[in-house]
Amino acid sequence: MAESETRPYSGAPVEEQEFKDRNVVFCNHPLIQHKISLLRDENTGTNEFRKLVEEIARLEGYEALRDLPLEERRVKTPIAETFTPFIAGKKLCLVPILRAGLGMVEGLLSLVPTAKVGFIGMYRDETTHIPHEYYCKIPSPIEQRTIVVLDPMLATGGSACDAIEDIKKRGGVHIKFLCIIAAPEGLRKVTQAHPDVTVYVGHLDHQLNEKAYIVPGLGDAGDRIYGTK
Ligand code: PRP
Ligand code: URA
16 A cells, blocks of 8 residues: 555544443454455455455454353363363354355354354345345254354344344344444444344444445455355
């Protein structure tokens, strides 16, 4: 990028203020912000895009799993016996929203390789922007598990709300939602409909356009991950 095209960092987006009393965590780490900027660039090709989505998911996942419960177990080191902390409770369950959420799964699995993985298939109608669910397979029983729903884009919030609703109907209780870019419209909708769900956001953008795409966003996440356009 030419020097004339740079400017000092202006800080976290002002749009975040609206959500300061909501159940939202903005993942403002510089590494996440840098990688999201690379994702946005229209010249970033499929291979690099896919790797970046995985890396950002790993970094956000590290933040989202900060409150996993621990229990102490006895371990014998070469020096002495001691009680030492391990992750406790039922195994984690990841639920990517197909297609684009699939690109985030490996990032989380690199942190918790034993996690179970469920799937929810959704697509947005291009005219109405209303989501349609076409597939759902979630590990059962789910009640005791921490469930992390994955989708890089939170636009109108319709897909996220429907996916969370479906998981709750199937018994899910401890739910987190992880996205890379959110629009204020979508974040408003999810936090109002599901105040019990903590939403982790990589970057909060300005708005949606008339086609319900996030501005400035990164375009169609599914197409860019899988090279379908
Ligand atoms: C995208 C994205 C989300 C949804 C967000 O999926 O991955 O699932 O749109 O939009 P919303 O917040 O307005 O519901 P899309 O429907 O393009 O399907 P794809 O992942 O198969 O490309
Ligand atoms: N889905 C995407 O992939 N991108 C957007 O900007 C909105 C919905």
